[in-house]
Amino acid sequence: MQLGIAVVRGRSMLPTYRDGDRLLVLYGARVVRGRAHVVDLPPGPDGPRPVAVKRVTRRDGDGWWVECDNPAEGVDSWTVGALPESAVRARVVTRLPHRRTG
Amino acid sequence: MLKRLFAPTIEVSAHCDLPCGVYDPAQARIEAESIKAILQKVAEKPDDQDFKTRAAIIKEQRSQLVKEHLWVLWTDYFKPPHFEKYPQLHTLVNEATKLAGAGGTKASWDVATADELLGKIDEIATIFAETKKA
Numbered sequence: 001m002q003l004g005i006a007v008v009r010g011r012s013m014l015p016t017y018r019d020g021d022r023l024l025v026l027y028g029a030r031v032v033r034g035r036a037h038v039v040d041l042p043p044g045p046d047g048p049r050p051v052a053v054k055r056v057t058r059r060d061g062d063g064w065w066v067e068c069d070n071p072a073e074g075v076d077s078w079t080v081g082a083l084p085e086s087a088v089r090a091r092v093v094t095r096l097p098h099r100r101t102g
Numbered sequence: 103m104l105k106r107l108f109a110p111t112i113e114v115s116a117h118c119d120l121p122c123g124v125y126d127p128a129q130a131r132i133e134a135e136s137i138k139a140i141l142q143k144v145a146e147k148p149d150d151q152d153f154k155t156r157a158a159i160i161k162e163q164r165s166q167l168v169k170e171h172l173w174v175l176w177t178d179y180f181k182p183p184h185f186e187k188y189p190q191l192h193t194l195v196n197e198a199t200k201l202a203g204a205g206g207t208k209a210s211w212d213v214a215t216a217d218e219l220l221g222k223i224d225e226i227a228t229i230f231a232e233t234k235k236a
Binding site (some may be wrong): 004 | 110181234
């Protein structure tokens with residue numbers, strides 16, 4: 001298991017995580033239902049999708065069902081279906097406190 | 103040692119495939135307003151056949167755009183939870199696209215048909231706005 005930092009880009013996890021938030025993530029950690037994770041989404045119509053942050057909401061067959069916290073925006077299992085086990089890379093441990101700038 | 107403990111910092115996407123907010127029933131509404139304006143202009147010049155021919159062509163194109171905007175909303179924006187919450191949504195999209203087709207503004211020269219279409223689009227827009235707030 002490895003710790004790492006992930007910087008959030010985009011609005012699909014509002015109100016939980018905002019663009020620019022820094023998350024402490026644990027690679028190779030056990031998947032915990034209801035918690036946010038760093039996941040690989042399947043390629044889209046325009047090619048590969050970037051590594052994403054999504055909430056794992058339930059088991060679906062052999063995989064995990066992931067959703068955005070902001071239902072109005074973003075790609076999640078409602079669009080791409082459940083993700084295989086191997087697509088869940090890391091679990092979000094916590095959001096790091098904001099560094100106040102200027 | 104620290105390297106083994108700490109992975110490199112990465113960026114994680116919380117994006118849609120396209121810039122967020124590209125879907126909006128307002129797009130269909132603008133085209134439907136154009137159709138209504140065409141119908142009103144034709145009604146003002148009942149004897150100008152050339153004008154009516156051109157109006158028919160433009161009205162056909164605008165009607166098709168209404169259908170396409172609504173289809174994109176239906177396939178790409180609305181998700182199963184929305185259809186569960188608004189069971190009338192499938193029928194609503196079906197009726198609205200029909201009203202922009204041969205059974206509606208493509209064939210009709212009646213301004214009332216355009217008003218009907220605008221009404222249906224507004225019903226979809228109301229649901230759309232509610233899902234955006236959710």
